[in-house]
Amino acid sequence: MKLHFPVEALWGAVRKMGASERDFSLDSVIQAPLPPISQKEEGIEVPLIEVDTPGGLLSYQGAQVVLYIPDHGKNVDAVLGDPGKGRRVHIADCITLEEMRQKNRFQRYRAVVNVTGDFDVFGFSRMRGGHVEGTARLQVCINCMKHLNYKGYVTDARRQNEIRRNFNLKDFFAEHSTLFRYLPTSFIEKKGGYSDDWKQVSDKFRASRHFTCDSCRLDLNAHKHLLHAHHVDGNKRNNQVANLMALCADCHRKQPLHDYMFIKARDMTLLQKLRKEQGILGAAADWSDLFELVDPPYNGLLRFYQKDGMARPEIGYELAGSRGDVVAEIEIAWPDAKFAVVGDEGAQKNVAALGWKAVTLEEALRGYRDRK
Numbered sequence: 001m002k003l004h005f006p007v008e009a010l011w012g013a014v015r016k017m018g019a020s021e022r023d024f025s026l027d028s029v030i031q032a033p034l035p036p037i038s039q040k041e042e043g044i045e046v047p048l049i050e051v052d053t054p055g056g057l058l059s060y061q062g063a064q065v066v067l068y069i070p071d072h073g074k075n076v077d078a079v080l081g082d083p084g085k086g087r088r089v090h091i092a093d094c095i096t097l098e099e100m101r102q103k104n105r106f107q108r109y110r111a112v113v114n115v116t117g118d119f120d121v122f123g124f125s126r127m128r129g130g131h132v133e134g135t136a137r138l139q140v141c142i143n144c145m146k147h148l149n150y151k152g153y154v155t156d157a158r159r160q161n162e163i164r165r166n167f168n169l170k171d172f173f174a175e176h177s178t179l180f181r182y183l184p185t186s187f188i189e190k191k192g193g194y195s196d197d198w199k200q201v202s203d204k205f206r207a208s209r210h211f212t213c214d215s216c217r218l219d220l221n222a223h224k225h226l227l228h229a230h231h232v233d234g235n236k237r238n239n240q241v242a243n244l245m246a247l248c249a250d251c252h253r254k255q256p257l258h259d260y261m262f263i264k265a266r267d268m269t270l271l272q273k274l275r276k277e278q279g280i281l282g283a284a285a286d287w288s289d290l291f292e293l294v295d296p297p298y299n300g301l302l303r304f305y306q307k308d309g310m311a312r313p314e315i316g317y318e319l320a321g322s323r324g325d326v327v328a329e330i331e332i333a334w335p336d337a338k339f340a341v342v343g344d345e346g347a348q349k350n351v352a353a354l355g356w357k358a359v360t361l362e363e364a365l366r367g368y369r370d371r372k
């Protein structure tokens with residue numbers, strides 16, 4: 001999904017005001033100072049009504065966050081002993097939060113950019129007869145998993161235990177990075193652990209694979225920086241060819257346990273565009289191919305659509321305007337029915353102006369949430 005600004009009209013208005021044009025690129029937005037939430041490791045207490053819900057996820061000040069209540073009252077001893085007994089961490093705009101919003105819009109939660117899974121908790125200890133603080137590996141809210149149909153949590157119910165067991169926040173943040181303006185870079189550890197000659201090894205290896213992704217077969221000769229060399233066994237010093245894979249940034253982040261593999265919306269849009277041009281998206285022969293290729297925030301919705309018996313959509317569809325210019329890059333589209341799922345309201349308007357019906361990802365997920 002690409003944001004589409006009616007730039008020409010804007011410049012027209014600017015000229016009328018007698019102002020001059022200045023170069024603008026999205027990079028300047030991304031390199032803007034990080035919002036306070038991204039710099040506060042312990043998080044910020046916020047009223048629920050100030051939390052945004054792009055794509056059915058949770059966002060504060062433009063950054064992806066999770067929400068939880070650190071105060072465990074007299075339960076804190078039990079929670080410090082067994083974090084499974086603690087309050088759940090919300091990762092999405094689930095039914096629990098919706099009910100809370102309706103009952104008490106000003107209920108405060110702690111919003112935090114947490115990729116570690118360790119959460120600050122406190123309460124009254126009966127054992128010690130006073131206030132205690134500690135950290136606990138709190139578990140993620142089941143209703144949030146359901147809301148996103150995360151990895152098929154609803155539509156592939158047999159796998160629920162496995163999906164829950166394998167859940168981790170690093171992967172979750174990485175999978176959803178395309179929906180947010182700010183990546184959680186301030187908490188990213190210095191990338192290290194590679195051998196000294198890693199750059200040469202990587203360059204040589206990727207060249208030997210003709211700068212083509214081993215997974216989706218995308219040819220990235222024209223955009224070599226989006227092709228990574230991946231260590232299959234996770235050991236960054238094991239540079240034997242048998243332990244390396246050439247992967248595009250999207251296939252790379254979909255590898256299990258891929259710490260901090262964030263991808264910008266712009267790069268994902270480019271990858272989908274190239275996949276389209278190279279016939280990779282068109283060749284998707286069944287639903288499982290689509291699940292592999294779609295931008296992960298749309299994965300759960302796509303699985304709902306499959307379960308509902310809908311026809312297979314096109315992924316990464318480019319919608320052209322009357323002059324043949326690309327007006328919107330739509331992540332999920334049914335061109336014959338002129339129906340699209342888009343990332344935000346701006347794209348929704350652009351698509352609707354061409355006679356299409358469009359829902360945002362957020363609306364579509366909410367529709368499934370409230371259907372039951």
Ligand SMILES: [Zn+2]
Nearest residue numbers: 090094141144
């Ligand atoms: Zn929840």
Ligand SMILES: [Zn+2]
Nearest residue numbers: 213216248251
């Ligand atoms: Zn790939």
Ligand SMILES: [Zn+2]
Nearest residue numbers: 229230231252
């Ligand atoms: Zn890797």
